[in-house]
Amino acid sequence: MRFKKIEKYTYVEEKHMQYLEELKRFVADSKYLPKYHIYPKCGLMNDPNGLSYFNGEYNFFYQWFPFEPNHGMKHWGHCTSKDLSTWEDKEIALTPDMEYEKNGCYSGNSIEKDGLLYLFYTANYKTDNGKIPKQAVAVMDKEGNIKKHINNPVIDGAPSDMSGEIRDPFVFIKNDSYYMLLGAKSKKEKGALLLYTSKNLLNWDYRGEIYLPIDTGYMIECPGLIEVDGKDVIIFSPMGLKKEALRYQNQFATLYLVGKLDIENMKFDLEYMDEVDNGFDFYAPQAFYGKDNKPMMVSWFGCGEQVLPSDNEMWKHGLTMPHTLKLKEGRLCNFVSEELNDLFDDKNRFSSNTIKTKSNHYHIQFNMCKDNKNTWVIVGNDNDYWELSFDTIKNIIQVDRSNLKLKVDTLNGLKRCTEGLNKEEYKVDIYVDNSFVEIFINEGMKSFAFRCFNLSDKEHSIKFSHTNEGSINYCK
Structure with missing residues (x-):
């Protein structure tokens, strides 16, 4: 088809709908599409937003620029599900058509109050002298009707010691009060976590900066707070952390802190911290409470600015599967929610060192023992594969994409x-x-999310360093 060049800061109007329908039909023929991950029907998807279990179903919103697979004017897309496996596309939830959000509806979360779902987001507003941070809210009723608050923005401007880089509101309730976390960059070029408070979700007062006893880089994005097994867990994405041999290897990192948020003293009492995920493509996760108040998380299946093979097919990125959060040995474990396993109804046992797959959409489960110094598994075909390896002497787990023919994001390492x-x-x-892969070690004590583009021929091999036993279960 013939693609149109549309200016970066264009919001979707009725006049664009026919072209977007043509784009969706074009994308539907892509050889890299997933079956059980959420992906954009066209254009670029990034941060998950407003995740909630509301009115008897899951509501997932997400950052979306529909016109092309690049970052541009961000809308909120929307989809719903009753079971986390079958999703209904609700198209655009928030369109940046107001002056205060003239450069996009950026990320935020949601909270339920009085039978309504309040959707908080950053109204992106750029000037020749930099950004003016603005936080806005829209309200969704049980029929799915969404209306922006008439007095938006509900927070306008920055505290005196902060720069204009303030975004990604995360609203929560604690001790019968509403609070909002915001990621920020101070005028001293340090990442900051800001706290506001409200009685009614519409009028907000600034409390100050929460002290975090770690390196926060030069900017904090996408902060969130959730209670897991009786502990407070802060999840956020600090930008500018120095790369280490076994940490912070992506362009931007995502961390979790386990402990207690001391709101009275504006500090976080830290017990344990680590990266949330160790793969190539994981950023901006959002924690939320699912059905029966279950702690959950979904992340952007991407990181930073990347060129991907799917760009030529007019779509880019996606979301991770929904993960359930638990604490084990003091660590935060994120493991695929059990509802997703209902998708894999074609179950097969194996005992071999080589398996020939019969589709590109499966869940394989096995154990790696400490008997050998180094054990590995490779997925793909000759001269076009990725590898997962365990060095039990050095105590290192590694994913290696250097043997893929289509290499992506090479500047940030393979x-x-x-x-x-x-x-x-x-x-x-x-x-x-x-083209989407998620690996979980010991049910999420470690995990790797990443993209690969070597499986579009429908059949490939899985080879082990030694004979192994396990199961491979194919998606419906």
Whole structure:
């Protein structure tokens, strides 16, 4: 088809709908599409927003620029599900058509009050002298009607010691009061976590900066707070952390802190911290409470500015599967929510060192033992594969994409390493969804999310360093 060149800061209007329908039909033929990950029907998808279980179903919103696979004017897309496996596309939820959001509806979360879902977001507003930070809110009723607050923005401007880089509101309730976290950059070029408070979700007062006892880089994005097994967990994405041998290897990192948020003294009492995920393509996760108040998380399946093979097919990125959050040995574990396993109804046992797959969409489960110095598994075909390896002597787990024919994001490296767990045996769950891969070690004590573009021929091999036993279960 013939693609149109549309100016970067254009919001979707009725006149664009026919072209977007043509784009969606074009994308539907892409050879890299997943089956069980959420992806954009056209254009670019990034941060998950407003995640909630509301009115008997899951509501997932997300950053979306529909016109092309590049960052541009961000809208909020919207989809719903009752079971986390079958999704209904609700198209655009928030269109940046007001003056105060003239450069996009940026990220935020949601909270339910009085049978309504309040959607908080950053109204992106750029000037020749830099950004003026503005935080806005829209309200969705149980029929799915969404209306922006008439007095937006509800927070306009920055505290005196902060720059104009303030965004990504995360609103929560604690001790019968409403609070908002905001990621920020100070005028001293340091990442900051800001706190506001409100009685009614519409009028907000600034409390100050929360002290975090770690390096916060030069900017904090996408902060969030959730209670997991009786502990407070802060999840956020600091920009500018110095790369280490076994940490912070992506362009931008995402961390979790386990402990207690002391709002009275404006500090976080830290017990444990680590990266949330160790893969190539993971950023801006959002934590939320699912059905039955279950702590959950979904992340952007991407990181930074990347050129991907799917760009030529007019779509880019996606979201991770929904993950359930638990604490184990003091660590935050994020493991695929159990509802998703209902998708894999074609179940097969194996005992071999080589498996020939029969589709690109499966869940494979096996154990890696400490008997050998180095154990590995490779996925793909000859001269076009990725590898997961365990060095039990050095206690390192690694994913290596250097043997893929289509290499992506090479400037940020082709390998990702993390410290192992010093276990006699590792339980491994790998979810392959064509060009999307998620790996979980010991049910999410470690995880790797990443893209690969080597499986579009429908059949490939899985090879182990030694004979292994396990199961491979194919998606419906």
